[in-house]
Amino acid sequence: MSRLFKITTVIAIVTLVFTSCDKTKRNLQYMPDMYQSVSGEPYEESNVFSNGIEAQLPAEGSISRGHIPYEYPDTNEGYEDAKKNLKSPLTVADFDSNKEAQLFDIYCAVCHGKKGDGQGELVKREKFLGIPNYKDRDLTEGSIYHVIMHGKNMMGSHASQLTEKERWLIVKHVQELRNNLLK
Template sequence: MSRLFKITAILAVVALTFTSCDKTKRNLQFMPDMYESVAGEPYAKSVVFTNGIEAQKPVEGSISRGHIPYEYPDTNEGYENAKQNLKSPLTAADLDSENAKNLYTIYCSVCHGKKGDGQGDLVKREKFLGIPNYKDRDVTEGSIYHVIMHGRNMMGSHASQLNEKERWLIVQHVQELRNNLLK
């Protein structure tokens, strides 16, 4: 009887192996949406909301994370308004002269020169002429920030390359250079 039991057990194991490894038929899925997600178009009309796609747009007047709005327009009036009213939000603890100098060297000195005298490498090579000397300009921290933000005359905007704090650090360094030139 023992021998018959062993043969039956072996045949049962072999039969189970062949039937359980059959890849042609699909296994039972208790939650099919968890295994195979239903694809949806993100901007398609939706029957869930009464106004269709409107529920997926940002709320009017909302500001994206990390973006700080700049309320002075890119006009002469905006420049003059920024020159008169815009002040640096940085505290004494936020000011970092070494970082400000590095940022100025990277983004500004190629045209304006390391001393702010308008004698940068591009001016010396006569690629650009007429770069202003900081000593000759009536500038404030607001006007400097506005020009970095929007650009002015031949200078383009650096708003996409510098965040708000970096712009204010460059403003600090430009003012230091201007004070050194005025001495």
């Protein structure tokens, strides 16, 4: 009887192996959307939303998180208005002379020079000419901040690279450099 049992067991195992590996039989899928997602393109036409596209526009008048609106326009009038009226919101405790110098070295010194004398590395290599010396300019907190925000003449805007606080730190450092040049 043990021999008959062994033969039956071997035949059952072989049959089980061959039938379980049959690729022609379709497997049953439970929740097929989990396996094959419904595809869609980001901006394709759709009847889900009223404007006909999947991506929605932000609400009128909304401000993105972390963005603080700058009220002075990129015009000469905006520059003059900022020059007269714009003041730093930072307190004395917010300023850090090491951070100020570090930010200035990263973003400004390559053109304006480490001393603010307009003799940065790019000027020395004659890549840019006519970079102003801080001593020769009538600078205020507002005018410096406005130029960092919007740029002026050949200088482009640095608003996307610097946070509001970092811009004000650079403003303070530029004023210190200007005061050193005037001595």
